[in-house]
Amino acid sequence: MSALPPYATTPQRVWYYSFRVICGFIFFFLIAPIVVVIPLSFNAEDFFTFTPEMLSLDPEGYSLKHYRDFFSNSDWQNALYNSVRIAPLATLLSVSFGTLAAIGLSQDHVPFRRAIMAILISPMIVPLIISAAGMYFFYSRIGLQGTYIGVVLAHAALGIPFVIITVTATLVGFDRSLTRAAANMGANPVTTFFKVQMPLILPGVISGGLFAFITSFDEVVVVLFVGSSGQKTLPWQMFTGLREQISPTILAVATILVGISILLLATVELLRRRSERLRGMSPT
Amino acid sequence: MSDATDTGPVLAADGTPLKRSLNRALRREKMRALMLIAPLLIFVLVTFIAPIADMLFRSVENNIVEDTLPRTVVALKNWDRTTGELPDETVFAALAEDLVIAVESKTHTRLGSRLNYEMTGISSLFRKTGRSVKRWDIATDGPFREKFIEVDDGWADIEMWATLQTYSSRYTSGYFLNSVDLQLSPEGITAREEDQRIYITLFKRTIFMSLTIMFSCVLLGYPIAWLLANLPAKTSNMLLILVLLPFWTSLLVRTSAWKVLLQQQGVINDVLVWVGLVDNGNRLIMINNQFGTIVAMTHILLPFMILPLYSVMQTIPETYLRAAKSLGATNWTAFWRVYFPQSVPGIGAGCILVFILSIGYYITPELVGGTKGVFISNRIAYHISSSLNWGLGAALGTILLAAVLILYWAYDKIVGIDNVKLG
Numbered sequence: 001m002s003a004l005p006p007y008a009t010t011p012q013r014v015w016y017y018s019f020r021v022i023c024g025f026i027f028f029f030l031i032a033p034i035v036v037v038i039p040l041s042f043n044a045e046d047f048f049t050f051t052p053e054m055l056s057l058d059p060e061g062y063s064l065k066h067y068r069d070f071f072s073n074s075d076w077q078n079a080l081y082n083s084v085r086i087a088p089l090a091t092l093l094s095v096s097f098g099t100l101a102a103i104g105l106s107q108d109h110v111p112f113r114r115a116i117m118a119i120l121i122s123p124m125i126v127p128l129i130i131s132a133a134g135m136y137f138f139y140s141r142i143g144l145q146g147t148y149i150g151v152v153l154a155h156a157a158l159g160i161p162f163v164i165i166t167v168t169a170t171l172v173g174f175d176r177s178l179t180r181a182a183a184n185m186g187a188n189p190v191t192t193f194f195k196v197q198m199p200l201i202l203p204g205v206i207s208g209g210l211f212a213f214i215t216s217f218d219e220v221v222v223v224l225f226v227g228s229s230g231q232k233t234l235p236w237q238m239f240t241g242l243r244e245q246i247s248p249t250i251l252a253v254a255t256i257l258v259g260i261s262i263l264l265l266a267t268v269e270l271l272r273r274r275s276e277r278l279r280g281m282s283p284t
Numbered sequence: 285m286s287d288a289t290d291t292g293p294v295l296a297a298d299g300t301p302l303k304r305s306l307n308r309a310l311r312r313e314k315m316r317a318l319m320l321i322a323p324l325l326i327f328v329l330v331t332f333i334a335p336i337a338d339m340l341f342r343s344v345e346n347n348i349v350e351d352t353l354p355r356t357v358v359a360l361k362n363w364d365r366t367t368g369e370l371p372d373e374t375v376f377a378a379l380a381e382d383l384v385i386a387v388e389s390k391t392h393t394r395l396g397s398r399l400n401y402e403m404t405g406i407s408s409l410f411r412k413t414g415r416s417v418k419r420w421d422i423a424t425d426g427p428f429r430e431k432f433i434e435v436d437d438g439w440a441d442i443e444m445w446a447t448l449q450t451y452s453s454r455y456t457s458g459y460f461l462n463s464v465d466l467q468l469s470p471e472g473i474t475a476r477e478e479d480q481r482i483y484i485t486l487f488k489r490t491i492f493m494s495l496t497i498m499f500s501c502v503l504l505g506y507p508i509a510w511l512l513a514n515l516p517a518k519t520s521n522m523l524l525i526l527v528l529l530p531f532w533t534s535l536l537v538r539t540s541a542w543k544v545l546l547q548q549q550g551v552i553n554d555v556l557v558w559v560g561l562v563d564n565g566n567r568l569i570m571i572n573n574q575f576g577t578i579v580a581m582t583h584i585l586l587p588f589m590i591l592p593l594y595s596v597m598q599t600i601p602e603t604y605l606r607a608a609k610s611l612g613a614t615n616w617t618a619f620w621r622v623y624f625p626q627s628v629p630g631i632g633a634g635c636i637l638v639f640i641l642s643i644g645y646y647i648t649p650e651l652v653g654g655t656k657g658v659f660i661s662n663r664i665a666y667h668i669s670s671s672l673n674w675g676l677g678a679a680l681g682t683i684l685l686a687a688v689l690i691l692y693w694a695y696d697k698i699v700g701i702d703n704v705k706l707g
Contacts, residue, residue: 012615015615019507019511020511022507023507023508023511026504026507026508027508027523027526029504029583029586030526030527030529030530030583030586030587031526031529031530033538033541033542033545033583034529034530034533034537034538034541036541036544036545036551037537037540037541037544040544040551047549048543048544048547048549048550049544049547049549049550049551049554050551050554093327097323097324097327098324100320100321100323100324101320101321101323101324101325103320104316104317104318104319104320104321105317105321107313107316107317107320108313109310109313109314109317110314110317110318110321111314111317111318116321116325118696119325119328119329119333120324120325120328122328122332122333122692123328123332125640125688125692126336126644126685126688127640127643127644127645127646127661127684127685127688128644128646129644129646129661129664129665129681129684130336130339130644130661130664130681130684130685130688131332131335131336132665133339133664133665133668133677133678133681134335134336134337134338134339134681135331135332135335136335136668137335137338137339137342137674137678138334138335138338138339139335141338153331154331156327156331157327157328157331157332160324160327160328214532217534218534218535218536220535220536220647221646221647224669225668225669235534235535235536238536238540239536239647239651242536242539242540242543242651243650243651246543250540251540251544254534254536254537254540254541257533257534257536257537258533258534258537261529261532261533261534261537262529262532264532265525265528265529265532268532269525269528
């Protein structure tokens with residue numbers, strides 16, 4: 001595939017180029033819906049489509065009014081505030097419990113390893129609507145339904161599988177003799193953990209944390225059921241916006257969120273490469 | 285023989301037998317691992333597994349009848365519905381006594397709505413009777429049989445009493461039967477009325493649409509994964525970002541993008557009209573139907589197909605294809621007989637992943653599916669937040685959960701959950 005050999009026949013050439021065109025279309029299908037939102041969010045009108053002014057690149061056709069609306073509307077600001085209040089705490093919970101457990105799971109002799117792993121990964125596999133329904137029933141029994149703590153606990157549970165997966169993956173290449181060497185030189189387990197093990201697995205922990213963060217930040221089904229209007233998050237506000245009074249402000253919010261995703265993606269990619277380099281798994 | 289008695293067991297430095305000493309060390313190591321895992325395990329059990337168990341319990345639980353009408357349930361035990369006679373005065377007296385208490389705590393309306401799922405009309409019967417019962421005096425106002433029938437002749441309906449008797453037990457299979465369009469009637473298990481049979485259709489639609497989405501994902505994902513696996517590392521890393529960006533973008537952003545694109549006044553229709561493929565008068569309806577759901581969900585789930593496919597294809601040596609061709613295979617034979625069979629594990633993993641994710645999807649079908657493009661999960665949400673028929677919602681959820689767990693188990697067997705990779 002890498003290059004067309006000089007002896008290729010005409011049908012081979014045709015296939016080679018048409019295959020690339022097909023792939024181009026599929027990439028277009030993947031990216032275009034996300035990209036199209038960005039210019040539309042600068043629309044000067046309250047439409048969801050390109051106006052003639054926009055197509056002729058007339059500055060009149062563009063404006064920041066939807067962004068102004070986002071930053072001045074109290075509904076959106078409340079939602080943003082709630083999202084920012086919930087996601088970091090949920091992330092902190094899943095990362096601290098998750099990292100500890102991942103270290104435990106990567107020991108040599110763990111009884112019931114498969115069963116434990118299956119339980120810990122299950123929040124990722126069980127359909128969100130079922131988790132949401134169960135949490136709604138159970139949390140109303142114990143008085144957590146409609147509370148800030150309830151939403152944080154629910155989101156932390158949803159983020160845990162991501163932390164477990166990324167941190168155990170980092171620990172696979174971890175050289176255990178380093179901790180033994182530290183212990184040999186008189187470090188206690190806590191010092192060993194923070195001074196030797198943690199710095200080495202930090203990239204995995206951070207990317208697990210980013211996954212957990214985006215899971216909570218982007219989550220809508222569970223918060224719809226477990227939360228009450230006091231915990232209305234950004235995705236919830238978008239969901240109601242899309243269902244009821246569809247306003248172009250949503251596109252401005254969407255553009256901001258795309259920006260955040262690009263930042264997160266870049267961070268995770270950099271961390272992954274750094275971690276691979278640290279463990280000498282990648283030649284570059 | 286004498287040798288063994290002479291040497292004895294090997295001893296560790298502190299004098300204990302080595303075997304025991306090693307065992308103790310192993311046990312300590314196991315304990316330490318478990319201690320590290322325990323906090324998280326407890327956390328997940330409380331915040332996640334307990335709620336799921338609660339849902340399973342709710343799908344069979346039916347305490348409300350016996351809790352609200354304890355005396356009536358006992359008195360009704362001896363009534364034989366086949367005689368065609370109404371229950372006798374003791375039952376009515378017990379009912380009056382129960383209802384007075386229930387009305388005071390306002391639980392009779394909840395019981396009414398519960399029984400209304402099984403037989404329409406019971407809800408209004410209870411509400412109407414509740415208003416009259418308030419004025420009754422249990423000690424002096426008997427006999428109650430005529431009084432009840434005077435308030436509402438629904439109490440003279442044998443069918444109503446039979447329903448009450450059928451659903452007086454603490455646990456019921458009724459919700460599960462309802463979720464497959466059957467019902468537990470006094471005559472045993474029967475099919476629901478024609479116009480109320482919706483769940484089998486909904487399950488079939490969910491499976492059919494998930495399969496369609498899965499196949500579209502294979503169709504679109506396979507070429508991309510192949511391209512990524514066979515390009516030089518630098519280019520493929522660049523292109524991989526185009527796959528990962530949608531994966532990281534908020535679900536609601538992608539759904540709103542599709543809503544904007546597919547609308548009748550949306551971008552795609554505008555382009556088609558501008559090109560001249562579609563007349564301005566009859567723009568295509570691409571949203572609020574099955575087409576909208578399938579397109580949007582294929583886009584959303586495509587990265588989950590590409591990533592496992594890509595990681596499997598990376599391990600297939602490029603030389604195999606060349607070897608096949610040098611032995612005289614055509615391009616197609618080389619691909620179909622040599623390359624494709626080796627990529628099947630990746631297809632399997634991707635398919636199960638996409639299928640699991642899509643049969644439980646809620647947000648996207650809710651927003652772009654209209655009425656014809658919704659899944660079983662939308663119905664579950666409806667029962668929990670709007671119709672408040674929690675038992676039925678829980679039963680539907682349990683069935684969906686069982687399906688997902690079977691697939692999860694298959695995924696674990698084929699791929700192994702330890703091998704799940706992110707990004």
